Amino acid sequence: MxxxxxxxxxxxxxxxxxxxxxxxxxxxxxxxxxxxxxxxxxxxxxxxxxxxxxxxxxxxxxxxxxxxxxxxxxxxxxxxxxxxxxxxxxxxxxxxxxxxxxxxxxxxxxxxxxxxxxxxxxxxxxxxxxxxxxxxxxxxxxxxxxxxxxxxxxxxxxxxxxxxxxxxxxxxxxxxxxxxxxxxxxxxxxxxxxxxxxxxxxxxxxxxxxxxxxxxxxxxxxxxxxxxxxxxxxxxxxxxxxxxxxxxxxxxxxxxxxxxxxxxxxxxxxxxxxxxxxxxxxxxxxxxxxxxxxxxxLDENGQKISKSKGNGLEIDEWLKYGPLESLSWFIYQNPIKAKKLYFDMIPKSVDDYLSDREKFGQESEDRVNNPIFFLEQPAIRRGESVQYSAGVSYSMLLNLVNVLNTDDSEIVWDYILRYAPSADSDRKTIDDMIDRALQFYRDFIVPTKVYEVPEDEAALEALGALVAALRNPEIQGAEALQSATYSAGKEAGMKLGVWFATMYKLLLGQERGPRLGTFIDLYGKEETLRLLEEKLGPEKWAKVSA
The missing domain is CATH 3.40.50.620 (HUPs)
Structure with missing residues (x-):
């Protein structure tokens, strides 16, 4: 051991x-x-x-x-x-x-x-x-x-x-x-x-x-x-x-x-x-x-959570958007460090929990140090598998739901299975995540969405290069698409942080978002092109797609 x-x-x-x-x-x-x-x-x-x-x-x-x-x-x-x-x-x-x-x-x-x-x-x-x-x-x-x-x-x-x-x-x-x-x-x-x-x-x-x-x-x-x-x-x-x-x-x-x-x-x-x-x-x-x-x-104001005051994020509120195991994962981490409980900690905690489940399935001896060994101990003792191998994250689902703008989980599943056919083996876990992601999207993302269409020439030049890359049949897979997105911004002379933020604001109405190569691979190259055309409008689309 x-x-x-x-x-x-x-x-x-x-x-x-x-x-x-x-x-x-x-x-x-x-x-x-x-x-x-x-x-x-x-x-x-x-x-x-x-x-x-x-x-x-x-x-x-x-x-x-x-x-x-x-x-x-x-x-x-x-x-x-x-x-x-x-x-x-x-x-x-x-x-x-x-x-x-x-x-x-x-x-x-x-x-x-x-x-x-x-x-x-x-x-x-x-x-x-x-x-x-x-x-x-x-x-x-x-x-x-x-x-x-x-x-x-x-x-x-x-x-x-x-x-x-x-x-x-x-x-x-x-x-x-x-x-x-x-x-x-x-x-x-x-x-x-x-x-x-x-x-x-x-x-x-x-x-x-x-x-x-x-x-x-x-x-x-x-x-x-x-x-x-x-x-x-x-x-x-x-x-x-x-x-x-x-x-x-x-x-x-x-x-x-x-x-x-x-x-x-x-x-x-x-x-x-x-x-x-x-x-x-x-x-x-x-x-x-x-x-x-x-x-x-601590609550959102940095005050200690108190039973008598009833302040702070409660378990039922967390469970509305994330599974219990994600809360356990959050609690497990570094207990001697004070933690502020914010709703926007939930997606990351779910993803980190799933990542540790993936590692647990791949590890042998060192799995006893994996948080999953403790969080899932009752299931482990019952001989149940706790491995997760679908490769589908909560953040990915949030961004997919964001773009699809749908409450229909089957539509979400169509995109997931095209990206990761093996995800069907973890259907129960992903079904649960989709339901919670839809709720999180309605409550926290929709009210804050502000789309911005870029006006500066460098951004439009970068978008033109990205459109060309998406039309190239030889560029396939998340890594190649990420590289193409990266190169489009760099060759246009944009700071990469500004370039990626421009894409997030254009496509998602947010300042931050997923790894774009992974997102485009999940959403689809043709679908991404149609989304760009919709968000840019006829005049700018004609300019970047020429």
């Missing part, structure tokens, strides 16, 4: 090293290797959710390829988290405002479909992950806290209370509450038994020997002018069975410690949190998971 160079192998190696360290020290808690991905159910699952689960899954595939052993994936929902703010894209906002500060699992479903707000979001998450074929085991925070799964971890945090505080306190700002006293911070967030809120409570005393603490509900807060009051209740309670939860950084550490997580990804903005959680796990007596940070997706 060739060297395993792709980034998922590098990430998987860190998980392998972690497992080996635990095994050698006798600290290994579980036999199966565990990957985890987390979800905050305060908003709807979106493209960032898909990306995190997909990337984690690819590292899982890499681990299994490297070790020959299977691994598990937990998809964890923190539905005990309190509602801090009302998402912009959720109905019944007035009702939700009345429940600010309460755990998401205790807030009514604003959509009226499930037993709670988080119940709706969790159901959406599971349908979302199932729809895209992910192999995972769902875990909810509510079930782990209230079912006692986290009890021994919570008691351990209480036992190491001062040590945990010693890790977090130096990282806090000076104002952590309405008294401006960060020393009041506690890893525990009791759920008030009187008003049900989690963000209004304050820990006053802890009793590690008894597994209990005393809290007061005395920390009201303001949300955009809405007062979220504390009820004033005070009580001594056990830290077990869902009576408390822990704050974000500690909650991450709690999961890692109790589950024995071996690998987890996180966004670049959570690197500090991951480092602090790792320190807490060590204090508790566990080994933190191998980590891998990724950069964020």
């Amino acid at each position: 060739s060297d395993l160079k792709a980034w998922p192998y590098q990430a998987a190696q860190d998980a392998i090293d972690k497992v080996e360290r635990e095994t050698a020290s006798g600290q290994r808690k579980r036999e199966a290797v565990l990957f985890e991905t987390g979800y905050g159910p305060s908003g709807l699952p979106h493209i960032g959710t898909f990306a995190e689960v997909a990337r984690t899954t690819w590292v899982r595939y890499a681990y299994e390829q490297m070790t020959g052993k299977s691994a598990q994936l937990f998809a964890f929902s923190d539905d005990m988290d309190g509602l801090r703010a009302v998402p912009d894209n959720i109905p019944n906002t007035e009702m939700l405002q009345k429940h600010l500060g309460k755990p998401l699992c205790e807030i009514p479903d604003p959509f009226g479909e499930e037993e709670s707000f988080s119940g709706y979001m969790n159901a959406k998450l599971r349908r979302f992950l199932d729809h895209f074929g992910f192999d995972y085991e769902f875990k909810s925070s509510k079930d782990q806290y209230r079912g006692g799964v986290f009890n021994h971890g919570l008691l351990r945090i209480l036992e190491k209370y001062d040590d945990v505080r010693g890790i977090i306190l130096p990282t806090l700002g000076q104002k952590r509450d309405d008294e401006g006293d960060k020393s009041a911070w506690s890893p525990f967030m009791p759920v008030c038994t009187n008003c049900g809120k989690v963000y209004t409570t304050r820990v006053e005393e802890v009793y590690p020997a008894d597994g209990e603490l005393t809290y007061s509900c005395s920390n009201g807060f303001d949300f955009k002018g809405i007062q979220v009051p504390a009820c004033g209740h005070r009580e001594r309670i056990p830290v077990t069975d869902g009576r408390v939860k822990v704050g974000w950084k500690v909650d991450w550490a709690l999961r890692w410690y109790v589950f024995g997580v071996d690998f987890e990804m996180y966004g670049k903005d959570l690197i500090e949190s991951a480092n602090l959680s790792s320190e807490i796990v060590k204090v508790l007596g566990g080994e933190p998971p191998a980590g891998f940070f990724y950069e964020m997706f």
